[in-house]
Amino acid sequence: METASDSTRHTHKVDQLFGAIAARYDLVNDIQSLGLHRVWKRRVVVLANFNEGETGLDLCCGTGDIAIGLAKRGGALVGMDLNRPMLLQAAARLAKRGDQCVRLAQADALNLPLGNHSLDLVTIGYGLRNLGSMEDGLREITRVLKPGGRLLILDFGKPANRLLRSAYYLYLAWILPVFGWLCCGNASAYAYILDSLKKYPAQKGVAAKLDLLGYKSVQIIDIMGGTMSIHVAIK
Template structure:
C-alpha cells in the first residue's frame, strides 16, 4: 500500500484514513437508511435482496458479514437459518444494528467490532464472506481481500456489493450531477451533515472500476471471479471462490 490513500477526492496519509472514515460513519449511523435512500434513490433495498439471493445462504452455514453494522444484509442472511456474524469497525453502526435487531425480534446474530484488514477469526472458519457498500471505505483494500480469503474455508465464497462506474451512455453524467449536487444537500437537510455525504459520493468515484476490482479479488487468491453489473455498472456484485 502507498503512503497516501484517497479520502473522497482528497489524498491523505494512509494512517489517517481509518479514523476519518470512522468519523463519517459515526456521524451518519443514526441516519444510515436515509443515507442509502438518498444515494440510490431507494433502490439499495432491491440491490441487497438480489445480492443475498446470489449468496444463497443455507441453514447452519457460518457467514461473516463484514462492514455490516446496521444489519441490512445480516437480517436477510439470517432468514435462511445461517449463523451470521456481523462485524464492523464502527461501534456506532453496530449499536444501530443491535437496536434494529431488537425491535424486529431477530435473535442469534453475533455482533463484533472488527477491522477488515486484521480479522481475529481463525483460518478457514466461515463458509461465506459478504461485504456491502463497505470495501471502498477500507484503507488497504488488498489486505482486506486477503483476510477475507484467509478466514474462508475451502469451497467458501466471497460476495461484495459496491457502487462502481456505469457504462451506460449518458446515465453516468446524469447520476454524477445528481450525486454531487443533490445528495450532499439532502444530507444537510436530513442529517445536518453535508460533508459526510459528500465524502461518500466522492469515495465512489475514486473506487476502482469493475474489471480492476475483479482483478484485485483474483490477486487475493480467489478463483472463478465474476462481476454482475446493475444499472450498467452503477452498482455491481463481485464474487469469487476459495479452493
C-alpha cells in the same frame, strides 16, 4: 504509494464519518436510492445462497440490512463493523425484531478476529470502497474464507457508458450531499461517496484483484447500467 499510517488515518476518518451519520443512515439510504438499496441487498442475500450449517460474516455490516437478510436463511452469521454507533443501530433493530440470530462484533476489516479458513461466506455491502487499504481488506477476507467459500461484494460501480457515468457523477457530486445536509446536517459525509468512488477500481479493478488473489471464479453483475455492482467470487 499508500503507507500504513495513511491507512490508519483513513480508517479513523471513516470511523468518525459513520459515527456522525449513523442515526440517519437508513433514512438517507432510502431517500437517495428511492428504497432500491433494499432490492440490491436482497439480491446479494439470494446470490449468497447461505444455508443451515454454514458460517458467514457480513463485514462492514453497518445497521445490519444484509446481516439480517442472511441470518433468516439459517446459517450462523456474525455482523462486524468498526463503528460503534452503526453497530448500536443494528443492535437496536435486532432487539426490536426480537431477533437473536445475528451476532454483532466491533472489529476492523483489516485485522479480523477470525481464524484462517473458518467461513463459508463473506458479504460486504458498500464497505470495501471505505477501507484504508482495499488490498489488505481483500487479503483478510481471503484468509478467513474456506477453500470453495463465497465472497459477495456490493458497491457503487462505474458505468461503462460515458453519458450515464457523467450524469451519475453529477448526481453524486450535487444531489446526494443535499440529501445528507437536509437529513443529517452533514453534506461532506455524502460528498465523500464520489471522492471514494473515484479512487475505487470498481467492477474491473476489483475483479482483477480477486483474480490475483487466486479466486477460482469471479463474476461481475452490473445493476442499473453499472451504477452499482455485485461481485460473486469463489475461493
